[in-house]
Structure formats: structure tokens, C-alpha cells
Amino acid sequence: MLQKCEGIVIRTTDYGETNKIVTLYTREWGKIGVMARGAKKPNSRLSAITQLFTHGYFLVSRGSGLGSVQQGERISSFRSIGKDIFLTAYASYIVELTDKCTEDKKPNPFHFELLFQTVNYLNEGYDPVILMHIYEMKMLNSMGLYPILNQCSVCGSTDGHFSFSIREGGFICERCLGKDPYHIKISQVTVKLLRLFYYFDLSRLGNISVKEETKVELKNVITAYYEENSGLYLKTKKFLNSMDKFRKDF
Numbered sequence: 001m002l003q004k005c006e007g008i009v010i011r012t013t014d015y016g017e018t019n020k021i022v023t024l025y026t027r028e029w030g031k032i033g034v035m036a037r038g039a040k041k042p043n044s045r046l047s048a049i050t051q052l053f054t055h056g057y058f059l060v061s062r063g064s065g066l067g068s069v070q071q072g073e074r075i076s077s078f079r080s081i082g083k084d085i086f087l088t089a090y091a092s093y094i095v096e097l098t099d100k101c102t103e104d105k106k107p108n109p110f111h112f113e114l115l116f117q118t119v120n121y122l123n124e125g126y127d128p129v130i131l132m133h134i135y136e137m138k139m140l141n142s143m144g145l146y147p148i149l150n151q152c153s154v155c156g157s158t159d160g161h162f163s164f165s166i167r168e169g170g171f172i173c174e175r176c177l178g179k180d181p182y183h184i185k186i187s188q189v190t191v192k193l194l195r196l197f198y199y200f201d202l203s204r205l206g207n208i209s210v211k212e213e214t215k216v217e218l219k220n221v222i223t224a225y226y227e228e229n230s231g232l233y234l235k236t237k238k239f240l241n242s243m244d245k246f247r248k249d250f
Helices: 085-101 109-124 128-138 174-179 188-199 212-229 235-249
Strands: 002-015 019-026 030-036 055-061 067-076 162-165 170-173
Touching (some): 002 030, 002 085, 019 085, 019 109, 030 055, 085 109, 085 128, 085 235, 109 128, 128 188, 128 212, 162 188, 170 174, 188 212
Parallel strands (some): 030 067
Antiparallel strands (some): 019 030, 055 067, 162 170
């Protein structure tokens, strides 16, 4: 039975000499895998539509097992990302995170829109570091993680200066710092941004200008929280870290 869906290619795997297994994150069905027969051939009608990050409409034959894509219509290939190795690295991390954090065949139009908006903003030239951190914060719930960002995670206080406690799973006020000697000191700007990234609607994103020292704080908190709670070790994140080190050295 042929059905049409809107999707974004988040992973491709070569299968045999000419075929690909393509993982799509779709608006209608969530994450699905499909066989793209002959897609590795240069003259294949499926070659362009099955490239990583491609956003399009796909005509899919679905059954109880692995479906197959029959044809597609490209909406956007996000050309700016494809031309920039750094943007490609950030986009690769975002789609790998999507792949690892979502279940097969579980529709979630909100996540589809979030993925599309994030990749589209990357393509349009918004700050990739900030977009990455926003996406990381918004993917936490899909892993069953709910950081406490509206009050102290120990006493419930909503006022004063906050640090971040990995042990307590969220903000910790100055009066409770003794509960976690390993808390992470952060500025109040970082406090506001962590809360903003977690709660706000990405479609309302304007131009966010963030100082480098604030970006470092955001990275330290989000990375530590992920390492402690997510169980994820992504190749693309390791590459991003290597790339950042390379850029700083040169």
C-alpha cells in the first residue's frame, strides 16, 4: 500500500552495491526505515531525494517489515549546510541525536517541526552552537529527563542566585550549595538561557547574541547533564569536540 509522507533524511546506510536503507523522521509516522532500491546509482531518480538532511515528500510502500520508498519530491536540500563542513558537523549531530532519542513508528509532529526548524535555522546562518544547545535541551523530555529549571532542586526556592547540580538534577540555590559540593558555578545569564532553551517555542527564535564565556558555561552544564543521565555516546559529538579544539588551536 503506497502512502505519502513529509520527512527529513536523518540516516543512510549502504545496502549491497546499489541500494540504501534510509531512515526518515516523518511528520505523519515519526521515525521509519525504508529501502531505497538503486539509490546509489548516479542516474537513479532516488539518488537526490535520499541524501542526508534532505527534506521532502516521499511515496512509501509500507508493510509489516521494512518499507520501500518508490519516489520522492525534494522540498529542500539545505544547500548552505552541504557547502560548509562545520555546519555539516552540527547538522550531523542533530540528526544523530534525533535518531538515538526517538522510537520507531511513534508519531510526534512537535519533534518533526523542531527538527525541521533547527536544520532550517542552521541553513539560514543562525549561530550553530546556540541552535545545538537549544535542540539538546528540547530533546531531554524524549529521553525521560526533566531537569528542574524553575526553582531550586533541593528546597524549591525561586529566588536568589543559582548554580547547577548534576546530582540534584537541576538548579541549586546559594543556600543549598552544601548539598552538592560538585555543583557547577554559572552566571545568571546562563541560568536564564538554560530555562529559555528548555521552555520556549523555537519558531519564535530571534537573533540571539551570546558571549563566548556564556557558551562555555552552557556547554559545560549540558554536556555534564547528558553524560550523567542520557547514556549516549555519539560519534558526531566527539567529532564536534575535535573540530572545536582544532578551530581554537588555529
